[in-house]
Structures are given as structure tokens and as C-alpha cells.
Amino acid sequence: MTLVQIDLSQAELRVMAALSGDTWMLDALQEGQGDFFDTHMMPVCFPWVTPKELEDHVYKKELRTQVKTVQYGLAFGREALAISVELGVTPLAARVIIDNYLKQAPQFAQWREDVKAAATDPDKRDMLINPFGRKFQSEIITRKNKNNIEREALSFLPQSTASDICLATAIRVHPWIKSQGAHIVGLVHDAILVEAPGPYVADSIARRIMAEFRVTGEMVFGDVVPFLSDFGIGDNWGEL
Numbered sequence: 001m002t003l004v005q006i007d008l009s010q011a012e013l014r015v016m017a018a019l020s021g022d023t024w025m026l027d028a029l030q031e032g033q034g035d036f037f038d039t040h041m042m043p044v045c046f047p048w049v050t051p052k053e054l055e056d057h058v059y060k061k062e063l064r065t066q067v068k069t070v071q072y073g074l075a076f077g078r079e080a081l082a083i084s085v086e087l088g089v090t091p092l093a094a095r096v097i098i099d100n101y102l103k104q105a106p107q108f109a110q111w112r113e114d115v116k117a118a119a120t121d122p123d124k125r126d127m128l129i130n131p132f133g134r135k136f137q138s139e140i141i142t143r144k145n146k147n148n149i150e151r152e153a154l155s156f157l158p159q160s161t162a163s164d165i166c167l168a169t170a171i172r173v174h175p176w177i178k179s180q181g182a183h184i185v186g187l188v189h190d191a192i193l194v195e196a197p198g199p200y201v202a203d204s205i206a207r208r209i210m211a212e213f214r215v216t217g218e219m220v221f222g223d224v225v226p227f228l229s230d231f232g233i234g235d236n237w238g239e240l
Contacts, residue, residue: 001195004202005240006209006231008190010036011162012075018221019157020111024104029225041067044104045097070097074112075158077151112154119153120146130157131220132164161220162190165227169216173209180205193240199233206231 010029013036017025027033028040038060042049045067054060066087073083084094102109118124120141128136136156138149170184170192177184182196182205192209196202210229217227232240 001197002199002202002233002235003185003193003237003240004196004206004231004233005191005193006206006213006229008162008166008213009228009230011165011190011227012158013071014217014225014227015158015161015165016075016108016111018225019161020105020108021224022105022107022111025108026225031226031228037064037067037071041071041101045070045100047100066097067101070094070101074098074101075155077116077147077154115153115157116150119150128153128156130161130164132161132168134160134164159189165213165216165220166190166192168219169209169212172216173212176208177205202233206233 013025014029017029024040028036033039042054042060042063046063049063054063069086070083073086078086080095080098081091083098084091087094087097114124114127118127119136119138125136136153138152139145141149166187166189170187174184177194180196180201182194182201184192185195186193194202194205194209196205210231213227213229217225234240
């Protein structure tokens with residue numbers, strides 16, 4: 001048997017772009033626009049870095065790690081202090097990087113504030129229902145846990161939506177996968193793992209699921225952002 005794993009590409013990032021309607025993020029995530037972190041986010045966060053400096057691949061890899069830390073840190077509700085610890089820089093330096101990014105993506109910045117407000121305001125809680133109808137649930141809000149609940153709300157929408165896109169795709173494509181003599185052996189957040197009778201069938205299944213991921217994204221968000229994916233094939237988990 002052959003294993004194939006199909007992963008959504010930057011699924012949570014695409015969900016946040018779609019939900020916030022941020023025009024810069026949506027444009028940057030279209031096909032043919034280059035890697036979001038390298039091509040778009042890095043020059044914004046580090047305007048002082050020259051193209052020549054980026055020829056140093058080790059340095060470029062380090063900067064890519066930093067911008068991904070900023071993006072996903074913001075997605076999980078982290079602020080400058082927490083992000084600075086992960087980056088190994090001062091809180092002031094982290095604040096500069098974050099501000100550079102949010103100035104470039106003002107609709108995303110406003111969406112984050114709206115989500116945090118909805119987390120603690122019962123009249124705004126409808127905002128915290130994902131496109132599949134899944135509702136954000138929290139404990140009773142107090143002064144002590146308010147910040148934690150805001151962070152949970154920020155991560156809830158992109159994480160739950162990406163997971164539901166994966167689940168909806170798996171449910172829809174499952175009968176066809178069975179007809180190919182294969183079966184789904186697991187879902188891992190935004191990835192589908194399939195056991196196929198051989199490499200040729202595994203490749204066919206991967207390409208079908210990639211197409212279906214995109215269809216599910218269009219069913220949820222229209223054509224504002226493509227839900228792209230990639231895959232790996234191997235005889236065991238290690239090869240994937």
C-alpha cells in the first residue's frame with residue numbers, strides 16, 4: 001500500500017484574508033503572486049533589508065521564520081511582548097515589525113480588533129460563528145481571563161474554518177476514494193491522509209483532492225482567494 005497526504009497551503013492565512021476582506025492580503029494570495037511570506041510580507045516587515053542581503057539564504061530563511069512567527073502569532077492573539085520572546089528580539093523591535101505589517105494590512109488589523117470585541121460582547125457574538133455554523137464557546141468572562149478569551153476567539157475562526165474545509169472535502173470525496181480501492185485513514189487539521197493500492201492511484205487521488213479543496217473553498221468564500229494545496233507520497237509516515 002502507498003500513503004498520500006494532501007495538505008492545504010497556508011489555509012488559516014487564506015481564511016483570515018477572506019474573513020477580513022483585506023485587499024492587500026487577498027491580492028498577495030492569488031495564484032502566480034509568489035510566496036506570501038517571501039515576496040510580500042518580508043519586504044513590508046523589513047523595509048531596511050536590501051535585495052543583496054537576501055541573497056544570503058541563511059539570512060533569508062531566518063527572516064522568513066520571523067515573519068511567519070509574526071503572522072501566526074497575531075492569528076493566535078499574541079502581542080509584541082510574546083512575539084518578541086519567540087523572535088529573540090526586544091519588545092520594541094517586535095512592535096516595529098508588527099506595526100509595519102498591520103499598516104500594510106489595515107482591514108486585517110481592524111478585523112482582529114472586531115474579533116476581540118466580539119469575544120467579550122454578547123451583542124457581537126454572531127461574528128464568532130464560522131462559515132460552517134460552528135460557534136465560539138467560552139467560559140464566563142472575568143477581568144482575569146478576558147485576554148485569554150480574546151486570544152481564543154482570534155484563533156477560533158481561522159483554525160475551525162480551515163479544519164471544516166478539510167472535513168467537508170473529505171466527506172464529499174470519500175465515495176470516489178473508495179471506488180479507487182483506497183481509503184481515508186486520517187484527517188490532521190488541514191490535511192487528508194489516504195492509503196492507496198499503489199503510487200499511480202495515490203497520485204490520481206492527490207490531484208483529485210487538491211481540486212476538491214479548491215472547490216470547497218469556492219463554496220465557502222467564492223473566488224476571493226484560492227485554496228491551494230500540495231501533497232506527498234511515500235510508503236510510510238517518514239517519507240511523507
